[in-house]
Amino acid sequence: MKKISLIFILNIFLLVLFACNNNTVLTRLDTPKNIVVDKNHITFDKVQYAEKYIINLNGVNHTINTNEFTINEEGEFIVRIKASAEGYLDSLLTEDIFVTVKFLNYPDNIRIENNRIVYDLVIGADSYNIKINDTIYNTAKDIIPYLEEGEYKIQIQSVSKTFVDSKYSPILSIVISGDEYLHTKHQYRYSFKSEFDLPLYH
Structure with a gap:
């Protein structure tokens, strides 16, 4: 009889516990x-x-x-x-x-004109990272160097504050020879207040 009572009480306890868990x-x-x-x-x-x-x-x-x-x-x-x-x-x-x-493209048509690096602009780009022989210049922060006589490897990346920056363009290898570099013995000081035009050498 005691055994039956214990089993009955245990079943009641389990039912109450299950009900409580369901109501949690x-x-x-x-x-x-x-x-x-x-x-x-x-x-x-x-x-x-x-x-x-x-x-x-x-x-x-x-x-x-x-x-x-x-x-x-x-x-x-x-x-x-x-x-x-x-x-x-x-x-x-x-x-x-x-x-x-939006994912930006890197600039196309990269070339050298008058010893300067030029390229087609990319819609959406705020500035460009220009890598010249492993040194990186940003067009919004740095002065891009004038290329003197020598060998160069050039890559360009489009950069944006809003869109995803492009990959760097494929390496462009160029050689600037002495014949392409402008040499002159003349020196000029020039400012926005100057009242004469600088002479052009060909």
């Missing part, structure tokens, strides 16, 4: 914050207890295990993010984030 209210994770978009790269703050994140890209979900994501194709995107973990309710989705991704 799950905690909802926080929504990711401080979202930063840098060209095609998205970062955000980690969410406490989150095991993964769902990146919704134009309605398509991408699951990641870290708090950063890179978009590898061109286009216009609506991005929303939520945190997820076992034993928790998924966070609410973030508000819509509008992202435009």
Whole structure:
């Protein structure tokens, strides 16, 4: 009789425990914050207890295990993010984030004219990195050198604050000979206030 009573009490205990577990209210994770978009790269703050994140890209979900994501194709995107973990309710989705991704091309038609490097401009580029024999000059920050007599290997990269920078162009190998370099014994001092034109030598 005692044995039957113990079994009955144990069953009641298990039923109560099961009922309590079923009535447990799950905690909802926080929504990711401080979202930063840098060209095609998205970062955000980690969410406490989150095991993964769902990146919704134009309605398509991408699951990641870290708090950063890179978009590898061109286009216009609506991005929303939520945190997820076992034993928790998924966070609410973030508000819509509008992202435009464009990959720049490197400049074409790179050539030397009057001992200076010239090339076709690229739409969307803010400046260009010009690599001359492994030294890099940025057109927005540096003075691009006048090429004197010698051998040069030249590559150019399109750079943007908004779009993805291009790769460097293929290496252009050139030789500037003495015949192409301008020599003169004359020296001139010239400024914006000068009232004469500089002579041209051919």
